[in-house]
Amino acid sequence: MASTTSAPKKILKQGMLDNVMRQFNNSANIIDLNPNIRKILEVTNNELVVHFPVRMENGEVEVFTGYRVQHNNALGPYKGGLRYHPTVDIDAARALAMWMTWKTSLAGLPYGGAKGGIQLDPSKYSIAELERITRRFTYALGDNIGPELDIPAPDVNTNAQTMAWILDTYMSTKSPNERSKNMHVVTGKPVGAGGSEGRDRATGYGVFLNIKFWAEHKQLDLKGKTFIVQGFGNVGYWAAHFLEKEGAILTAVQDAFGSVRNEEGISVEKLLEYTKTNKGSIVGFPETNPVDNNEFYGLDCDICIPAALGNQITAANAPKIKASLIAEGANGPTDVEAEEILLQRKIDIIPDILCNSGGVIGSYYEWLQNRNSEIWSLEEVMEKLKKKLKESFSKVMETSKNRKVDMRTAAFIIAIGRLEEAYVQRGIFP
Template sequence: MTTLTQRPKKAHKQGMLDNVMRQFDHAADMVGLNPNIRKILEVTNNELVVHFPVRMDNGAVEIFTGYRVQHNNALGPYKGGLRYHPTVDIDAARALAMWMTWKTSLAGLPYGGAKGGIQLNPEKYSQEELQRITRRFTYALGDNIGPELDIPAPDVNTNPQTMAWILDTYMSTKPPAERSTNMHVVTGKPIGAGGSEGRDRATGYGVFLTIKFWAEQKKVALKHKKFIVQGFGNVGYWAAHFLEKEGAIMTAVQDAYGSIVNDEGIPVEKLLEYSKANNGSIQGFSGARTINNSDFFGLDCDVCVPAALGNQITAKNAKKIKAYLIAEGANGPTDVEAEEILLKKGIDIIPDITCNSGGVIGSYFEWLQNKNSEIWQLEEVMAKLEKKMHESFVKVFRTSQERNVDMRTAAFMIAIERLEQAYVQRGIFP
């Protein structure tokens, strides 16, 4: 069963959705957003909920619920990830879709924002079951995704293999003559299936770059600075990898299984090697000691990189934070109350829509290569990514200083003003 509806304006808000709406309202007030355009931007365009059956390895049939929320496409096709996680629901998808709209607008990309996924714990399913779940979900989405309409990408617990399954399933529903023109229906694909060099590290590299750009603006050297990372998946690992190459020292890591610390430093590559051999877990790593999860954010460090899920830094733990910079590798890791506390303490926050935008910028490069039948080398991709990230960061940093606002508000203001300009110039269909 599928439903495709517009979300009612007065829908109940909670959690991440409440956060993103409060962030939007604050920035909209600051820029004096046209009230009619405000009405458009505070609701989603479309919301797709699908319930679909999948046969498990033991022969039993299980029913799954999948979501795809399309927030806004004033600047171009909807763009955003698909995540497989127990916390996926319609409100989470709404919040993440809105953040994607601001993120693509801020980065100057020809995209709108979307998000979605399936409510499940992937650890409970075999690889073959995950393939069947993914293919059935893709079939259920049907023509609500497409290379010029809505382009999914990897997110939490999805990866290049997931995107390859989506690509193959989507292409199989098209006539033979059209299949080669649909390669860009998803991004984040394996290299052999039309993916782009550098896409695997784009988000984490972007997190590193924004920290580097911030340090340059503040005239701070990253060498010997201590950083902690929450989430040692794709984003957390690559951010740590590049920070370590810059001379910074990783002293603590937290993942879904627990937290470890070593004040003398945790070698990034050794921890990656260990986690791969330990089913993705960092627990038991001999080069560090275990601590309580509740103590993680209060550790002594210079830079904190939350790169896991949303709402991890709250009013409850924000007071404990000793870092002087928080770089948001995850989407929505800091709630509104926590941010107020952190800003009062003089802690800088590089907001998610700036900090982790390397992923969607890398996806844009992959999309362009597929559209134009081109193949770019890794060096070219990374150079283009750094240039784009630098332009975006400097704009946010300067706006925050010129308008005397924090960096998140500055980022939202830039994104909203670009969307407002698009609506003012195009008008609204009567």
């Protein structure tokens, strides 16, 4: 039960979709983007909505709704994550797919942008049920994904195990002599199932590296600097892990269950171990005090890392932020009104399409290894990742200086400019 349509000529702009469109139009105006190319980039190429039944462990059938939005593939196959969350809908998928297009273009990867997922709360389902849901979703997507067409990856509430289920289901639909050619249909897989060393930490490591590059640019030492993190999943944990090793001090954390604080510092590794025995929650961690969720962004710190969902920093809490730097580990965590306030207050923002691009770069390296039947060491992957991110950061800072614009606008200018060049050189069919 699926419907595939081209995107409408006019997209309803709500929430994150409104943000990404305003960001796009602002940068497009600055570079005087070709109006014909603007028409192409402001809409998505394809939108897939699937409704599929799954039998639950109690014997009852539940019907789920899944999404896959493919924004643009001018530079290469569609690339982007799949998330399992109640907020997943067509507008969220459109916005996130567009951000992926800008992210892959900025990083100089041979990819376009896509995004999707299933509208559900995974905490309400058993592991066995989540496996059946994932496999049925993969089957419903069918040939709308593929190693040279559209390559999904983990996102919110999905992980390496999710990708392994997708891989196995997708390969089971292929003939035996085709299966070995389809290992790179997804990235973010377990290492034993064709995944890459370092992919688990790539996004968080990239957030850390961008913060380090920023500090070097400002001639600052991260040792002794305090930071707070919203979201203690894969991205939040690894970013905090590497910052702590650099001498920075984690002073507060917020997750879906609540917020905790210790001005003297919170051990990243001890907090991780605690969550493993506390149903994934940080709440109640010893030597911390609870904090009202609404007060989290107003806490004293040098660096703030939103690494959860979109639209978390708004006009309501932006005036309270005391950090000197916002490093966007999540996609679209800062809305447009909040950004205006932050920039007026001289607070730097490392934009999501740069800050968390380590994940898609790591995915690209996994895809390359699968495609070429190669296996790279962890050290090799991390060194390549660092070099790639340094190139992107330097380009953004140079553009920001030359154009006299903020870092997000500079990043969009680079990303959109690369796409414009591709369309100008190739032309428009027919």
